[in-house]
């Protein structure tokens with residue numbers, strides 16, 4: 001054997017050894033099941049939206065002695081005020097009632113005698129007929 005043959009044989013042997021090692025130690029290329037797992041799905045617990053029950057205050061309103069009765073209506077802020085007017089007591093100019101601070105102007109008739117709006121600001125607010133008669137006060141507390 002000459003030197004070249006020895007080198008060649010060693011080279012081939014080394015190549016075969018490395019190839020065999022590569023085949024034997026090659027890690028599987030398939031991803032493991034763990035790697036395939038998708039990220040955890042979002043929690044099934046739906047965040048329940050709290051149902052806010054709007055509070056409603058119903059007031060029976062009449063005209064007595066030239067004034068709206070009750071003369072003072074008190075509600076807490078955010079309350080839906082429902083005024084059921086006794087149309088039989090409403091006459092003349094007082095048939096129309098205004099809550100100017102809430103943009104309400106309503107002509108009461110027997111068939112249409114309900115006023116509804118949300119008292120959404122705190123304070124004392126006058127209500128009256130369009131000429132300012134029969135003044136009452138709507139008090140909205142915090």
Ligand SMILES: [Cu+2]
Pocket residue numbers: 093094129130131132133
């Ligand atoms: Cu009037």
